[in-house]
Amino acid sequence: MGSEYDPGGFFTTPLETRDPEVARALRAERARQTEGIELIASENHVSQATLDALASPIVNKTVEGYPGHRYYGGAEFADRIETLARDRARELFGAGYANVQPHSGSQANLAVFLAWLRPGDTVLSMDLGAGGHLSHGSPANISGKWMEVHSYGVDPVTGLIDYDNLVALARRHRPSLIVAGASSYPRVIDSEALASIAGEVGARFMFDMAHVAGLVAGGVHPNPVPHADVVTTTTYKNLRGVRGGLILARDDSHARELNSAVFPGVQGSVILNAVAAKAVCLGEALEPGFAAYARQVLDNARSLARRLMERGVNVVTGGTDTPIVLVDLRPSETTGRQAQEALEEAGLTVNKNTVPGDERRPWVTSGIRLGSSAATARGFGAGEFATIADWVADVLVALERSDPEPVIARVRSEVREMTAQHPMYGDP
Numbered sequence: 553m554g555s556e557y558d559p560g561g562f563f564t565t566p567l568e569t570r571d572p573e574v575a576r577a578l579r580a581e582r583a584r585q586t587e588g589i590e591l592i593a594s595e596n597h598v599s600q601a602t603l604d605a606l607a608s609p610i611v612n613k614t615v616e617g618y619p620g621h622r623y624y625g626g627a628e629f630a631d632r633i634e635t636l637a638r639d640r641a642r643e644l645f646g647a648g649y650a651n652v653q654p655h656s657g658s659q660a661n662l663a664v665f666l667a668w669l670r671p672g673d674t675v676l677s678m679d680l681g682a683g684g685h686l687s688h689g690s691p692a693n694i695s696g697k698w699m700e701v702h703s704y705g706v707d708p709v710t711g712l713i714d715y716d717n718l719v720a721l722a723r724r725h726r727p728s729l730i731v732a733g734a735s736s737y738p739r740v741i742d743s744e745a746l747a748s749i750a751g752e753v754g755a756r757f758m759f760d761m762a763h764v765a766g767l768v769a770g771g772v773h774p775n776p777v778p779h780a781d782v783v784t785t786t787t788y789k790n791l792r793g794v795r796g797g798l799i800l801a802r803d804d805s806h807a808r809e810l811n812s813a814v815f816p817g818v819q820g821s822v823i824l825n826a827v828a829a830k831a832v833c834l835g836e837a838l839e840p841g842f843a844a845y846a847r848q849v850l851d852n853a854r855s856l857a858r859r860l861m862e863r864g865v866n867v868v869t870g871g872t873d874t875p876i877v878l879v880d881l882r883p884s885e886t887t888g889r890q891a892q893e894a895l896e897e898a899g900l901t902v903n904k905n906t907v908p909g910d911e912r913r914p915w916v917t918s919g920i921r922l923g924s925s926a927a928t929a930r931g932f933g934a935g936e937f938a939t940i941a942d943w944v945a946d947v948l949v950a951l952e953r954s955d956p957e958p959v960i961a962r963v964r965s966e967v968r969e970m971t972a973q974h975p976m977y978g979d980p
Contacts, residue, residue, distance in 0.1 A: 586979055587968050588899040589932075589940060593736075593763065593876045593923025595901075596792050597930060597976060599836060602829045606794060611825040618811060633828050640834035641798055644769050645777050649804040652830050653814050653822050654797030657762045657786035658687040660814075662694065663799060664758050664782055667806070667813035669728055671698045676727040676755070678713075679703035682908050683737030683878075685760065702727065706908050711869040712739060718746075722753045732776070733760030733784075736905050736921050738857075738872035743776035756781045764874050766790030766925065769837045770846020773874070777802050782810065790849050790875050790925040793833025796826045845928065849875050853924040855934035859941035865948065868907055868919070877922045879944075880907045886951045888917030894947050895920070898960045899967035900940065930974040943967070 568575045590597070610633070616623040619631035619638075634652060641650035654660035669675070675695070678684030682705040686693045689701030702725045704718040722730065730750045732741050743759050750757035759776035765785040767773035777783050783800040787793040799810055815822075836842060850873075857867045857877045868878040881891060888904030895902050906912075907919035922944070924937060932940075943963045950959035 582977070586976055587971055588896075588901055589967055589971060590926035591895075591900055591902045591922045591924075591940070593921055593925065594789055594903075595923070596788055596790065596926045598788075598793060598829075598833070600977060601836070602794055602832050603977075605829040605832045606825050608825055608828060610828050613824050614821050615824065616815060616821050618815070630822070630824050630827075633824065633831055634822070637827055637831035637834060640831060640838060641800065644834055644837055645783070645800050646775060647777050647783070647800040647802060649799075649801040649807050649810070651799040651811060651814055652796075652827055653819065654784075654799060655819060655823060655826070656795065657760065657784060657797040658693075659818055660784040660797035660799045661685075661687040661758075661760060663810065663813040663818050664784060665695055665699070665729070666817045667809045668756055669699060673699055673729070674725050674727040675699045675701045675729045675731060676718075676722055676725060677701060677703060677731035678734050678737070679705045681906050681910060682706045683734040685733065685735045685762075688731045688733070688760065706737070708909055711908055713737070713741065715742070715745060719749055722749050722755065726753050727755045729758060730755045731758050731760065732780075733758075733762065735763065736876060736878050738874050738876040738878055739869055740774060740873045741776075743774060743779040747779040750781075758782050758784065760784045762786040763789055763876060766792060766837070766842075767846050767850060767874065770843045770849075772843075772846045772850050782806070787830050787833055789923075790846070791833060791837060792845070792925070792929055793836075794826050794829035796823070796830055798830075848933070849924050849928045851934050852928050852932065852937040853877055855937040856922060856924060856941050859938040860945060863941065863945035865941075865945055875924045877924075878905060878907060879920045879922065880918065881920065881948070882907070882918050884948075884952050886948060887912060888919050889915065890951060891920050891948060894951055894956050894960060895944065898943065898947055898963040899971075900943060900947075900963070902944075930971075930976060932970075932974065936970060939970070 615627045615630045619635050637652040638650045675689050677688035680690050689696045707714045732746050747757050757780045759780040762785045764773045768775045785798050787796045853872050853875045857871050861867050866880040892904040902920045902922050904917040905919045905921035906917050910918045912918045946959050950956035
């Protein structure tokens with residue numbers, strides 16, 4: 553018997569025809585990315601191969617559980633893809649355990665909390681205002697709502713982590729978990745020292761390396777995997793892949809509890825097209841050329857920081873060891889929000905950001921955060937990043953003089969000239 557339902561062009565009608573409104577918005581976003589310079593440290597540009605994996609029919613498949621132990625049938629190729637992603641993650645970071653299912657870095661962090669903590673347990677993590685992350689114990693996040701969280705910070709003069717204070721806090725509070733990693737701290741975090749502190753007070757040690765994972769993979773940043781009990785990360789940022797998370801460990805002694813915390817603990821079905829795209833980006837990071845990319849990310853960030861300081865811009869800690877450059881706009885009257893909006897108008901996308909000791913509200917802030925990962929992926933070099941620093945400084949000076957529009961227009965034109973030399977995704 554025939555079906556009353558006729559799929560018609562369901563499998564063949566392109567987006568432009570099916571939904572022109574969404575298609576227009578996507579075209580505009582592509583133009584924004586192509587014509588502007590992405591300087592948000594949390595963002596990057598993925599490869600065409602990653603885009604292909606994300607748009608593949610594996611998106612239709614639903615699985616729960618892990619390879620070889622799925623709750624649904626038809627999982628042969630899903631198992632193959634997830635196993636490949638896990639194997640590549642272990643090889644890339646020298647880990648004995650990898651879970652590639654977390655939908656995000658925050659989901660990975662939450663899974664670790666669920667695996668090893670109970671509501672009310674004590675956590676010691678970096679203060680959000682000093683550069684920490686929401687999912688490490690902010691009172692606005694479930695991690696801070698369910699746990700007793702104490703925070704370590706940075707020296708108010710140098711902007712560097714105060715390890716003496718960290719030790720004192722650990723000895724005083726005897727946390728169950730010490731968390732390292734940050735969203736806007738631009739320097740190396742000493743994972744070996746933190747592991748020693750955790751061992752002294754009987755705590756487990758989690759390192760969230762989301763903002764340096766690509767540098768670790770490329771061999772230009774210390775690897776926390778040998779020192780931490782567990783390492784979490786995202787797969788985008790400077791790992792240059794799809795949005796998603798990973799959990800890693802130096803061995804598989806905690807595999808059962810960590811796997812159970814991800815599924816069924818905090819997630820259900822696997823997002824298989826994302827796992828396929830993770831496999832692609834991890835494979836790309838294993839290629840010899842990725843080390844050159846990682847080195848260039850760091851060189852470009854340092855070029856950006858150095859030129860900003862030469863122009864009189866206050867760079868927190870006086871430089872960077874990561875893709876992150878944090879700018880303190882005090883004592884000027886310019887807020888982070890004003891700087892973000894003006895720079896975006898000029899074709900330079902940054903984000904407003906709190907700085908250590910910031911007294912302005914998080915939606916206003918006294919700083920901006922810049923990153924080198926995305927523009928490096930397009931092929932920008934250290935000289936171009938020095939030019940970008942000049943543009944940023946020019947806009948900031950114009951804002952202080954309350955006449956930014958001519959400078960913004962000039963920078964926008966020059967930005968487009970530079971981006972035209974670095975096309976993406978088949979653009980001419």
